[in-house]
Amino acid sequence: MTAPKANAMKKTTKPAGAVRPKLAQEGFFGRSGYFFARALANLRQNVFVSVVTVGTISLALLIAALFLLVYVNLEGLANGWSDKVQITAYFDKEPAPLAVAALKTTVKSIPGTKSVTFISKQEAESRLRARLKGQESLLEGVNADVLPASLEIRLDREHRDNFAVTHYVAALKKVQGIGEVQYGEEWVQRFNTFMNFFRLMGLLLGSFLTIAVLFIVSNTIKLTIYARKEELELLSLVGATRFFIKAPFLIEGVLQGALGALLSLLALAGCYFAFLHNAGSFLGVNPAGAGLSFLSPLHLAVILGGGVLLGFIGSLTSLRRFVNV
Template structure:
């Protein structure tokens, strides 16, 4: 079995070299498609890191009624402590809220002169677990907390959370559409290249059929050749992407003060790179299968 695979691989390499500029053009065309796919994967990876960072900073603010009793405050704390969606929480008194507000004014504290009683409420700030950061989960948590005694208001930036969720869905949808189109295009490129190779070796194939070779035996070398073209194209695309990334990342890393996690992301994850090369091989095999099947039906 191993010897047969080695023979197929050697035969496919010889045929790929025989294809000359046609085979090289096919590999380069596949590489261009995979460069575009790789760029999109990089954008998705960095955007996902950015969304993760934003979600880590997400908090739900539970503002308390000024008339809340110590018993109600203790019961509320227990309810929050036992809530599955809450990762951690902190309590801010009215006095701490006012002191924090004064610090934020930065030299404009005179605006608070004559304010009288402290108008800021005490509050709980809740950090949310990863599985409960969707708009639906936050809306449910907000509705639950707002019904508890002593709670005056709930704020968690609903519009901002929903906007982030919509953008993430749009990015994923675009990724599926662009990836599907480029995958189909790559398969057609390989199919056309292999079809030319099949017609070039038509006499050889006919002789193989006359001596009793099965369709699977005839198809195997072309499938391996297509897989080689696809994987070489994807590998070339990864090399181009990596070189471009190493050159561009240090120069245009201007977003790091605003988005430190996303800016600190490296190149594509190893699973993504393996997926690209494997995907190239699968696309190459698919294109070859289409070309050979059409020829064998004639």
């Protein structure tokens, strides 16, 4: 080709589509439609990797959710037992009926009191008779005067530990007319030691489980992003900003996390209604009494939010490593 010809060509040939269309708005909201579409297309185009990620997230969260379900139910069961922490305050002399109300008010004013019931000498005798039904001969010659009148006191949940109970009893003993106070000291101590151990174990296991879930999920996401590092590299080489590269991946992470969490909750519900639902009767405990129940809406929301957060944070930290534009 000669020079004049080349020049002529330069003048006549216009680049096709040289007039650029108006650019879409910058920033996340301006291009959110594109980012969402790209994230969905990525999920579709990387089916295997997406299924592995969602599967891993749902399995990890299912294990955590099962642990939470068992923990919450055991805690409920233990709380049911702690209702048995009861203090009985015996009167040296049965108070006059008019004085009973005043005494009850005094006891109720001690911090930690949940309920107070007055048991008169008469009532104490009838209770004893009821308990010894069939062996009434043992009670021949016994009259109501032998048994002392008493107050049966239940404490609220925050005042059932060893220290609080001892403190409460000391305050109770100062009330005029109250002689002996019984509260099954040894049982309360053993029960509280068990509860502390149970909570510590729960905390430890829960922490280990949370760390394991974080580790597994973040590594899975890291591997899936590593598998697509060529895509990240190419995007940066054609002039994509860091935000443009990251946004679809972050949305993908959030969608995978949410989907994984939903699947884990469905699987948990499946396990619960197929088996755990009846576990109470297998264990010989009344399900209602034992509190073997499904997770509360708050717990379910926490698991769902946890999934979303896992997907987002996992993607964000992995992208930081691979997007160095």
